[in-house]
Amino acid sequence: MRFVMYKYGERDYRLGLLRSDETIVDVNYAYEKILAEKEVPSYIQMAAAYAPSDTVSFLEGGERCMKAAREIASMEFSLNSVSVDGKPLVFRRSDVKLGSPVVNPGKIICLSHNYYDFCEETGNPVPPEPRIFSKFSNAICGCDDPIIYPKMTKCLGYEVELAIIIGKKARYVPVEKAFEYVAGYTLFNDVSASDLTTMDKQVCRGKTFDNFAPCGPSLVTKDEVPDPGSLDVKLFVNGVELQSSNTKNLIYDVPKLVSFLSECFTLEPGDIIATGTPGGLAKDRTPNTYMKVGDICTLKIDILGELTNTITAETV
Known part of the structure:
Protein backbone atom coordinates (compact mmCIF):
# COMPACT_ATOMS: atom_id res chain seq x y z
CA MET A 1 0.00 0.00 0.00
CA ARG A 2 0.95 3.62 -0.52
CA PHE A 3 -0.03 6.26 1.99
CA VAL A 4 0.03 10.01 1.45
CA MET A 5 -0.79 13.09 3.46
CA TYR A 6 -3.04 15.18 1.24
CA LYS A 7 -4.62 18.61 1.50
CA TYR A 8 -7.89 19.46 -0.24
CA GLY A 9 -9.04 23.07 -0.25
CA GLU A 10 -8.87 24.59 3.21
CA ARG A 11 -8.70 21.26 5.06
CA ASP A 12 -5.68 20.33 7.11
CA TYR A 13 -3.48 17.53 5.79
CA ARG A 14 -5.19 14.14 6.10
CA LEU A 15 -4.06 10.56 5.58
CA GLY A 16 -4.97 9.07 2.24
CA LEU A 17 -4.50 5.78 0.43
CA LEU A 18 -2.98 6.27 -3.02
CA ARG A 19 -4.43 3.84 -5.55
CA SER A 20 -2.92 2.58 -8.80
CA ASP A 21 -5.18 4.88 -10.84
CA GLU A 22 -3.68 7.90 -9.02
CA THR A 23 -6.84 8.55 -7.02
CA ILE A 24 -6.64 9.07 -3.27
CA VAL A 25 -9.08 7.66 -0.72
CA ASP A 26 -9.41 9.43 2.63
CA VAL A 27 -8.57 6.70 5.14
CA ASN A 28 -10.62 7.97 8.08
CA TYR A 29 -13.72 8.95 6.10
CA ALA A 30 -13.65 5.66 4.19
CA TYR A 31 -13.49 3.56 7.34
CA GLU A 32 -16.24 5.62 8.96
CA LYS A 33 -18.42 4.81 5.97
CA ILE A 34 -17.57 1.10 6.09
CA LEU A 35 -18.41 0.89 9.80
CA ALA A 36 -21.59 2.94 9.44
CA GLU A 37 -22.85 0.66 6.68
CA LYS A 38 -22.16 -2.31 8.97
CA GLU A 39 -24.20 -0.50 11.65
CA VAL A 40 -21.29 -0.63 14.08
CA PRO A 41 -22.11 1.37 17.26
CA SER A 42 -19.90 4.42 17.89
CA TYR A 43 -18.52 4.13 14.36
CA ILE A 44 -16.98 7.62 14.47
CA GLN A 45 -14.91 6.81 17.56
CA MET A 46 -14.08 3.37 16.18
CA ALA A 47 -12.86 4.86 12.89
CA ALA A 48 -10.74 7.40 14.76
CA ALA A 49 -9.01 4.53 16.59
CA TYR A 50 -8.62 2.15 13.65
CA ALA A 51 -8.14 4.65 10.81
CA PRO A 52 -6.72 7.92 12.16
CA SER A 53 -6.32 10.91 9.88
CA ASP A 54 -2.56 11.37 10.38
CA THR A 55 0.37 9.09 9.65
CA VAL A 56 1.95 8.96 13.09
CA SER A 57 -1.30 8.01 14.85
CA PHE A 58 -1.96 5.44 12.14
CA LEU A 59 1.47 3.84 12.58
CA GLU A 60 1.09 3.87 16.36
CA GLY A 61 -2.04 1.76 15.87
CA GLY A 62 0.03 -1.03 14.38
CA GLU A 63 -1.67 -4.05 12.83
CA ARG A 64 -5.21 -2.97 13.72
CA CYS A 65 -4.77 0.12 11.54
CA MET A 66 -3.08 -1.80 8.73
CA LYS A 67 -5.96 -4.28 8.74
CA ALA A 68 -8.43 -1.41 8.40
CA ALA A 69 -6.39 0.04 5.53
CA ARG A 70 -6.42 -3.29 3.72
CA GLU A 71 -10.20 -3.38 4.02
CA ILE A 72 -10.40 0.15 2.63
CA ALA A 73 -8.13 -0.83 -0.26
CA SER A 74 -10.45 -3.73 -1.11
CA MET A 75 -13.48 -1.46 -1.50
CA GLU A 76 -14.46 0.11 -4.82
CA PHE A 77 -14.96 3.72 -3.77
CA SER A 78 -15.52 6.02 -6.76
CA LEU A 79 -14.96 9.72 -7.34
CA ASN A 80 -18.65 10.18 -6.52
CA SER A 81 -18.33 8.52 -3.12
CA VAL A 82 -18.94 10.74 -0.10
CA SER A 83 -18.34 10.37 3.62
CA VAL A 84 -21.11 9.72 6.14
CA ASP A 85 -21.64 13.47 6.52
CA GLY A 86 -21.42 14.21 2.80
CA LYS A 87 -17.78 15.23 2.37
CA PRO A 88 -15.76 14.11 -0.68
CA LEU A 89 -14.14 10.75 -0.04
CA VAL A 90 -12.06 10.13 -3.18
CA PHE A 91 -9.88 12.67 -4.97
CA ARG A 92 -7.95 12.94 -8.19
CA ARG A 93 -4.24 13.41 -7.59
CA SER A 94 -4.40 16.67 -9.57
CA ASP A 95 -7.03 18.11 -7.21
CA VAL A 96 -5.01 17.86 -4.00
CA LYS A 97 -1.69 18.97 -2.57
CA LEU A 98 0.62 16.30 -1.19
CA GLY A 99 2.75 16.97 1.85
CA SER A 100 5.49 14.78 3.22
CA PRO A 101 4.15 11.30 4.09
CA VAL A 102 4.91 12.33 7.68
CA VAL A 103 4.18 16.04 7.95
CA ASN A 104 5.68 16.56 11.41
CA PRO A 105 8.17 13.78 12.21
CA GLY A 106 9.56 13.54 15.71
CA LYS A 107 13.04 12.90 14.35
Whole structure:
Protein backbone atom coordinates (compact mmCIF):
# COMPACT_ATOMS: atom_id res chain seq x y z
CA MET A 1 0.00 0.00 0.00
CA ARG A 2 0.95 3.62 -0.52
CA PHE A 3 -0.03 6.26 1.99
CA VAL A 4 0.03 10.01 1.45
CA MET A 5 -0.79 13.09 3.46
CA TYR A 6 -3.04 15.18 1.24
CA LYS A 7 -4.62 18.61 1.50
CA TYR A 8 -7.89 19.46 -0.24
CA GLY A 9 -9.04 23.07 -0.25
CA GLU A 10 -8.87 24.59 3.21
CA ARG A 11 -8.70 21.26 5.06
CA ASP A 12 -5.68 20.33 7.11
CA TYR A 13 -3.48 17.53 5.79
CA ARG A 14 -5.19 14.14 6.10
CA LEU A 15 -4.06 10.56 5.58
CA GLY A 16 -4.97 9.07 2.24
CA LEU A 17 -4.50 5.78 0.43
CA LEU A 18 -2.98 6.27 -3.02
CA ARG A 19 -4.43 3.84 -5.55
CA SER A 20 -2.92 2.58 -8.80
CA ASP A 21 -5.18 4.88 -10.84
CA GLU A 22 -3.68 7.90 -9.02
CA THR A 23 -6.84 8.55 -7.02
CA ILE A 24 -6.64 9.07 -3.27
CA VAL A 25 -9.08 7.66 -0.72
CA ASP A 26 -9.41 9.43 2.63
CA VAL A 27 -8.57 6.70 5.14
CA ASN A 28 -10.62 7.97 8.08
CA TYR A 29 -13.72 8.95 6.10
CA ALA A 30 -13.65 5.66 4.19
CA TYR A 31 -13.49 3.56 7.34
CA GLU A 32 -16.24 5.62 8.96
CA LYS A 33 -18.42 4.81 5.97
CA ILE A 34 -17.57 1.10 6.09
CA LEU A 35 -18.41 0.89 9.80
CA ALA A 36 -21.59 2.94 9.44
CA GLU A 37 -22.85 0.66 6.68
CA LYS A 38 -22.16 -2.31 8.97
CA GLU A 39 -24.20 -0.50 11.65
CA VAL A 40 -21.29 -0.63 14.08
CA PRO A 41 -22.11 1.37 17.26
CA SER A 42 -19.90 4.42 17.89
CA TYR A 43 -18.52 4.13 14.36
CA ILE A 44 -16.98 7.62 14.47
CA GLN A 45 -14.91 6.81 17.56
CA MET A 46 -14.08 3.37 16.18
CA ALA A 47 -12.86 4.86 12.89
CA ALA A 48 -10.74 7.40 14.76
CA ALA A 49 -9.01 4.53 16.59
CA TYR A 50 -8.62 2.15 13.65
CA ALA A 51 -8.14 4.65 10.81
CA PRO A 52 -6.72 7.92 12.16
CA SER A 53 -6.32 10.91 9.88
CA ASP A 54 -2.56 11.37 10.38
CA THR A 55 0.37 9.09 9.65
CA VAL A 56 1.95 8.96 13.09
CA SER A 57 -1.30 8.01 14.85
CA PHE A 58 -1.96 5.44 12.14
CA LEU A 59 1.47 3.84 12.58
CA GLU A 60 1.09 3.87 16.36
CA GLY A 61 -2.04 1.76 15.87
CA GLY A 62 0.03 -1.03 14.38
CA GLU A 63 -1.67 -4.05 12.83
CA ARG A 64 -5.21 -2.97 13.72
CA CYS A 65 -4.77 0.12 11.54
CA MET A 66 -3.08 -1.80 8.73
CA LYS A 67 -5.96 -4.28 8.74
CA ALA A 68 -8.43 -1.41 8.40
CA ALA A 69 -6.39 0.04 5.53
CA ARG A 70 -6.42 -3.29 3.72
CA GLU A 71 -10.20 -3.38 4.02
CA ILE A 72 -10.40 0.15 2.63
CA ALA A 73 -8.13 -0.83 -0.26
CA SER A 74 -10.45 -3.73 -1.11
CA MET A 75 -13.48 -1.46 -1.50
CA GLU A 76 -14.46 0.11 -4.82
CA PHE A 77 -14.96 3.72 -3.77
CA SER A 78 -15.52 6.02 -6.76
CA LEU A 79 -14.96 9.72 -7.34
CA ASN A 80 -18.65 10.18 -6.52
CA SER A 81 -18.33 8.52 -3.12
CA VAL A 82 -18.94 10.74 -0.10
CA SER A 83 -18.34 10.37 3.62
CA VAL A 84 -21.11 9.72 6.14
CA ASP A 85 -21.64 13.47 6.52
CA GLY A 86 -21.42 14.21 2.80
CA LYS A 87 -17.78 15.23 2.37
CA PRO A 88 -15.76 14.11 -0.68
CA LEU A 89 -14.14 10.75 -0.04
CA VAL A 90 -12.06 10.13 -3.18
CA PHE A 91 -9.88 12.67 -4.97
CA ARG A 92 -7.95 12.94 -8.19
CA ARG A 93 -4.24 13.41 -7.59
CA SER A 94 -4.40 16.67 -9.57
CA ASP A 95 -7.03 18.11 -7.21
CA VAL A 96 -5.01 17.86 -4.00
CA LYS A 97 -1.69 18.97 -2.57
CA LEU A 98 0.62 16.30 -1.19
CA GLY A 99 2.75 16.97 1.85
CA SER A 100 5.49 14.78 3.22
CA PRO A 101 4.15 11.30 4.09
CA VAL A 102 4.91 12.33 7.68
CA VAL A 103 4.18 16.04 7.95
CA ASN A 104 5.68 16.56 11.41
CA PRO A 105 8.17 13.78 12.21
CA GLY A 106 9.56 13.54 15.71
CA LYS A 107 13.04 12.90 14.35
CA ILE A 108 14.74 13.37 10.98
CA ILE A 109 17.94 11.34 11.18
CA CYS A 110 20.42 11.63 8.33
CA LEU A 111 23.49 9.63 7.34
CA SER A 112 26.68 10.94 5.79
CA HIS A 113 29.43 8.97 4.04
CA ASN A 114 27.18 5.93 3.65
CA TYR A 115 27.77 4.99 -0.02
CA TYR A 116 30.94 3.30 -1.18
CA ASP A 117 30.88 5.29 -4.43
CA PHE A 118 30.56 8.56 -2.51
CA CYS A 119 33.57 7.75 -0.34
CA GLU A 120 35.61 6.67 -3.37
CA GLU A 121 34.70 9.78 -5.37
CA THR A 122 35.45 12.20 -2.52
CA GLY A 123 38.52 10.41 -1.17
CA ASN A 124 36.95 9.87 2.25
CA PRO A 125 37.64 6.70 4.23
CA VAL A 126 34.80 4.29 4.88
CA PRO A 127 33.51 5.21 8.36
CA PRO A 128 33.95 2.51 11.02
CA GLU A 129 30.34 3.07 12.14
CA PRO A 130 27.40 5.11 10.80
CA ARG A 131 27.91 8.88 10.83
CA ILE A 132 24.68 10.64 11.73
CA PHE A 133 23.30 14.16 11.94
CA SER A 134 19.78 15.57 12.12
CA LYS A 135 17.47 18.03 10.45
CA PHE A 136 14.71 20.01 12.14
CA SER A 137 11.06 19.42 11.22
CA ASN A 138 10.74 22.88 9.61
CA ALA A 139 12.85 21.47 6.76
CA ILE A 140 10.19 18.89 5.84
CA CYS A 141 8.07 19.55 2.76
CA GLY A 142 6.26 17.52 0.13
CA CYS A 143 6.40 16.99 -3.61
CA ASP A 144 4.01 19.89 -4.25
CA ASP A 145 6.14 22.37 -2.28
CA PRO A 146 9.09 24.38 -3.60
CA ILE A 147 12.67 24.11 -2.44
CA ILE A 148 13.28 27.61 -1.10
CA TYR A 149 16.62 29.17 -2.05
CA PRO A 150 17.74 31.03 1.11
CA LYS A 151 19.27 34.49 0.82
CA MET A 152 22.11 33.33 3.06
CA THR A 153 23.66 30.86 0.59
CA LYS A 154 25.10 30.90 -2.91
CA CYS A 155 25.70 27.14 -3.16
CA LEU A 156 22.46 25.13 -3.13
CA GLY A 157 23.14 21.41 -3.38
CA TYR A 158 21.00 18.31 -3.90
CA GLU A 159 21.24 14.77 -2.48
CA VAL A 160 19.02 11.84 -3.49
CA GLU A 161 18.39 9.42 -0.63
CA LEU A 162 16.31 6.40 0.26
CA ALA A 163 14.42 7.15 3.47
CA ILE A 164 13.14 4.67 6.05
CA ILE A 165 9.95 5.47 7.96
CA ILE A 166 9.81 3.79 11.36
CA GLY A 167 6.62 1.86 12.14
CA LYS A 168 6.85 1.12 15.84
CA LYS A 169 8.85 2.05 18.92
CA ALA A 170 12.34 0.60 18.76
CA ARG A 171 15.13 0.40 21.32
CA TYR A 172 18.12 -1.97 21.21
CA VAL A 173 16.82 -3.85 18.19
CA PRO A 174 19.02 -6.69 16.86
CA VAL A 175 19.86 -6.54 13.16
CA GLU A 176 17.92 -9.72 12.40
CA LYS A 177 14.69 -8.16 13.75
CA ALA A 178 15.15 -4.65 12.35
CA PHE A 179 12.64 -4.95 9.50
CA GLU A 180 9.89 -5.59 12.07
CA TYR A 181 10.20 -1.93 13.05
CA VAL A 182 10.11 -0.50 9.52
CA ALA A 183 6.77 0.80 8.22
CA GLY A 184 8.03 1.54 4.74
CA TYR A 185 10.12 3.77 2.53
CA THR A 186 10.03 7.04 0.64
CA LEU A 187 12.28 9.42 -1.32
CA PHE A 188 14.23 12.15 0.45
CA ASN A 189 16.24 15.10 -0.87
CA ASP A 190 18.88 16.21 1.63
CA VAL A 191 19.14 19.76 0.31
CA SER A 192 22.27 21.53 1.50
CA ALA A 193 23.81 24.99 1.55
CA SER A 194 27.29 23.70 0.82
CA ASP A 195 29.12 26.98 1.35
CA LEU A 196 27.68 27.23 4.86
CA THR A 197 28.47 23.65 5.87
CA THR A 198 32.05 24.21 4.67
CA MET A 199 32.39 27.52 6.49
CA ASP A 200 30.79 26.27 9.71
CA LYS A 201 32.74 23.00 9.67
CA GLN A 202 29.49 21.31 10.75
CA VAL A 203 26.19 20.77 8.98
CA CYS A 204 23.41 22.06 11.24
CA ARG A 205 22.85 25.53 9.75
CA GLY A 206 23.45 24.54 6.16
CA LYS A 207 21.09 21.56 6.29
CA THR A 208 18.04 22.85 8.16
CA PHE A 209 16.64 25.83 6.28
CA ASP A 210 12.91 25.78 5.58
CA ASN A 211 11.98 23.20 2.91
CA PHE A 212 15.46 21.64 2.90
CA ALA A 213 14.04 18.12 3.34
CA PRO A 214 11.61 17.35 0.51
CA CYS A 215 10.09 13.95 1.18
CA GLY A 216 7.56 11.77 -0.63
CA PRO A 217 5.44 11.45 -2.55
CA SER A 218 4.16 8.47 -0.53
CA LEU A 219 5.00 6.03 2.22
CA VAL A 220 5.37 2.74 0.36
CA THR A 221 4.83 -0.12 2.81
CA LYS A 222 7.70 -2.54 3.25
CA ASP A 223 5.78 -5.47 1.74
CA GLU A 224 5.96 -3.68 -1.63
CA VAL A 225 9.75 -3.31 -1.37
CA PRO A 226 11.06 -6.88 -0.97
CA ASP A 227 14.72 -5.84 -1.14
CA PRO A 228 15.55 -2.24 -0.18
CA GLY A 229 19.19 -3.14 -0.80
CA SER A 230 18.84 -3.37 -4.59
CA LEU A 231 17.10 -0.17 -5.68
CA ASP A 232 18.37 2.17 -8.38
CA VAL A 233 18.59 5.76 -7.12
CA LYS A 234 18.89 8.71 -9.49
CA LEU A 235 18.69 12.49 -9.42
CA PHE A 236 18.10 14.92 -12.26
CA VAL A 237 18.19 18.70 -12.47
CA ASN A 238 16.31 20.09 -15.47
CA GLY A 239 16.33 16.60 -16.96
CA VAL A 240 20.11 16.15 -16.70
CA GLU A 241 21.20 13.11 -14.68
CA LEU A 242 23.59 14.16 -11.92
CA GLN A 243 23.44 11.20 -9.52
CA SER A 244 23.07 7.49 -10.28
CA SER A 245 23.73 4.55 -8.00
CA ASN A 246 22.07 1.59 -6.33
CA THR A 247 21.32 0.90 -2.69
CA LYS A 248 23.55 -2.18 -2.93
CA ASN A 249 26.34 0.40 -2.56
CA LEU A 250 25.16 1.42 0.91
CA ILE A 251 27.90 0.90 3.47
CA TYR A 252 25.38 0.42 6.29
CA ASP A 253 22.12 -1.03 4.98
CA VAL A 254 18.57 -0.68 6.28
CA PRO A 255 18.66 -3.32 9.06
CA LYS A 256 22.11 -2.23 10.25
CA LEU A 257 21.00 1.41 10.42
CA VAL A 258 17.78 0.67 12.30
CA SER A 259 19.67 -1.52 14.77
CA PHE A 260 22.51 0.97 15.28
CA LEU A 261 20.23 3.98 15.71
CA SER A 262 18.00 2.10 18.16
CA GLU A 263 21.10 1.66 20.32
CA CYS A 264 21.65 5.43 20.27
CA PHE A 265 18.10 6.53 21.15
CA THR A 266 14.49 5.37 21.01
CA LEU A 267 13.02 5.34 17.53
CA GLU A 268 9.33 6.25 17.35
CA PRO A 269 6.60 5.71 14.74
CA GLY A 270 6.95 8.29 12.01
CA ASP A 271 10.65 8.95 12.54
CA ILE A 272 12.47 9.39 9.23
CA ILE A 273 15.92 7.94 8.54
CA ALA A 274 17.58 9.31 5.40
CA THR A 275 20.16 6.68 4.51
CA GLY A 276 22.76 8.86 2.80
CA THR A 277 23.57 9.92 -0.73
CA PRO A 278 25.78 8.48 -3.49
CA GLY A 279 28.39 10.37 -5.47
CA GLY A 280 27.73 13.16 -7.94
CA LEU A 281 27.15 16.06 -5.57
CA ALA A 282 27.16 19.59 -6.97
CA LYS A 283 30.19 20.64 -4.94
CA ASP A 284 32.24 17.66 -6.14
CA ARG A 285 31.69 18.28 -9.86
CA THR A 286 33.83 20.38 -12.19
CA PRO A 287 32.28 22.77 -12.91
CA ASN A 288 29.96 22.77 -9.90
CA THR A 289 26.31 22.01 -10.59
CA TYR A 290 24.58 23.93 -7.83
CA MET A 291 20.86 24.49 -8.27
CA LYS A 292 19.47 27.87 -9.28
CA VAL A 293 16.11 29.57 -8.91
CA GLY A 294 13.77 28.08 -11.51
CA ASP A 295 15.54 24.72 -11.69
CA ILE A 296 13.49 21.54 -11.41
CA CYS A 297 14.99 18.77 -9.26
CA THR A 298 13.68 15.21 -9.70
CA LEU A 299 14.58 12.14 -7.65
CA LYS A 300 13.80 8.62 -8.83
CA ILE A 301 14.02 5.38 -6.85
CA ASP A 302 12.83 1.99 -8.06
CA ILE A 303 9.32 1.08 -6.83
CA LEU A 304 9.01 4.28 -4.79
CA GLY A 305 8.44 6.58 -7.77
CA GLU A 306 9.52 10.19 -8.26
CA LEU A 307 9.90 13.28 -6.10
CA THR A 308 10.02 16.57 -7.99
CA ASN A 309 10.43 20.10 -6.61
CA THR A 310 11.03 23.49 -8.21
CA ILE A 311 13.60 25.89 -6.78
CA THR A 312 12.09 29.25 -5.80
CA ALA A 313 13.61 32.39 -4.32
CA GLU A 314 13.10 33.22 -0.67
CA THR A 315 10.62 36.09 -0.41
CA VAL A 316 10.63 36.83 3.32
